[in-house]
Amino acid sequence: MKPSSLYIHIPFCASKCYYCDFNSYVSTGEVMDRYLDGLEKEMELLSKELPWEPLKTVFFGGGTPTMFDVKQTERMMNILNRFFRLAEGAEISVEANPGTVNLEKLRVLKEGGANRLSFGVQSFHDPILKKLGRLHDSLTVYHSYEKARQAGFSSINLDLMFGLPGQTIPIFEDSLRRIVELQPEHISAYSLKVEEGTPFAIWQERGKLQLPPEEEDLAMYQLLMDTLEAHGYQMYEISNFAKKDHDCRHNQVYWRNEPYLAAGAGAHGYVNDVRYVIQSSVPGYIETCLSGKRPVVEREEIPAEIQREDTMILGLRMIRGVEHARFKERHGVDMHNVFGREIERFVQEGLLTDNAEAVCLTKKALPIANEVFSGFLIS
Incomplete structure (x- = not known):
């Protein structure tokens, strides 16, 4: 099978959330420009060295791809369109954090072909957002969501989390009420998993991270399923819910264990039964790409x-x-x-x-x- 999906990792964030173990960094505009230089070269090499079909799905993940300014955002989309053909009706998703978008940037994304946004909301309860290390508040969620609608996005995902420190069932129920009032086309909701090496893991080891008991976590999951079903969202994966015709097609490539291309620092791809890993260090990634080599640091043939x-x-x-x-x-x-x-x-x-x-x-x-x-x- 030739891959017809592409994941592109943009490893920049305004700050590092306390639970996050993704490959992401706080950086400067100059470094982001250099990163795009490297990404441009990698995408050129990738398009020539590996087999692929016209892309049916593309996913810009992170990090926070919307950390780029308007000019950088335009360049990001141009790089995609320069080196890869898109299939008719391709799904092109971009992850975003509330507060990192404005109308001009969103319109540039739309004009570049993006047709699906995914906002990392996590909670509508401001004290919990602070405990997570998030920079936005609930009001910012509404403002960013409204701008996305003004820019013409008709497929929007909002992420929620449950089992969070300080979160009770009524607090989570309020977040569910608010999210269904907004009527996004897609909702992803995950139970917190404390990942090794994160501040949360350190605090948990020291007894300073108080999470809801397991029975409350399970009750929140049941509440999630019942509430979203009652409001017209179909559960199509254990953590994902969508209105009709708005399932995330890109993620289903992963769940079906189908091949996909990947580019960007720290990204993982899967082509010809081989999984490959891209160099995660941003300076090393840029240097390798600009030297004319694909920055692959690991390849594993899957039996x-x-x-x-x-x-x-x-x-x-x-x-x-x-x-x-x-x-x-x-x-x-x-x-x-x-x-x-x-x-x-x-x-x-x-x-x-x-x-x-x-x-x-x-x-x-x-x-x-x-x-x-x-x-x-x-x-």
């Missing part, structure tokens, strides 16, 4: 058995599950020949359904999905 595991574990995140026909087409073998024992066990436990079309998580399994996923690690 067939691991590919099958990935297809099951990633695919079960989707509510429609892993389709039998797609699995056989992808791996040349029937799903039951590989995972029959595991599927039967989870069906008996009421955690999976297995029908003629697909194997799917049950509602009972959604809060403990990781336990199901781990059961398919058999290689």
Whole structure:
């Protein structure tokens, strides 16, 4: 399969949030200009060295891609369009933080082909935003969202988090009320995971990070599912909800374990059954790119058995599950020949359904999905 999706990493933020372990840095406009010099060269090399089809999805992630000023934003979009052909109707997503956009910048994104925005809201409760290290407040969310609508964006995602320090069920319920009032086309909602090396991890180790108990975290997840379903959002993945025809097509490439290109410091790609990792250091990345080399620091060929595991574990995140026909087409073998024992066990436990079309998580399994996923690690 030739990839028809591209992820582009923009590793700049106004500040580092206390829970974030993504490859991101606080930097200057001059460094950002140099980064775009490097990205331009990498995109040229990437377009020539790896196979690809006209792109059906592109995702600018970070970091915060909207940290670029208007001129840099225009250049970012021009780089994409110069080196890659886009398929008709391609989905082009850009991550943004509230407070990092203005009308001119949003119009430049739109004119460059972007047609989907994803705002990192996380909470509408200002004291919790401060505890997360976020720079915006709830009022800024409304202002940025309104500007995006004025610029003509008709597909907007808003991110929420739950299980946060200081968060109660009523506080989370209020954030849900506010988000459905805005009526974005897509909502992503994740339970906080304390990642190693973050300030949150250090504070947790020292006993200074007080998180809601597990039963409240589960209650928030149930409240999330019930509330969004009642307001017309279809749950299509364990953390993602969308109105009709607004599922994120790019993320489904990952969940289906399909190939994708990647560029930008710290990005990961997957082409010809090989996963590759781009140099994460921004100065090193720029230097390597400008020397005329792709800044790949790691390549790993994925064995067939691991590919099958990935297809099951990633695919079960989707509510429609892993389709039998797609699995056989992808791996040349029937799903039951590989995972029959595991599927039967989870069906008996009421955690999976297995029908003629697909194997799917049950509602009972959604809060403990990781336990199901781990059961398919058999290689």
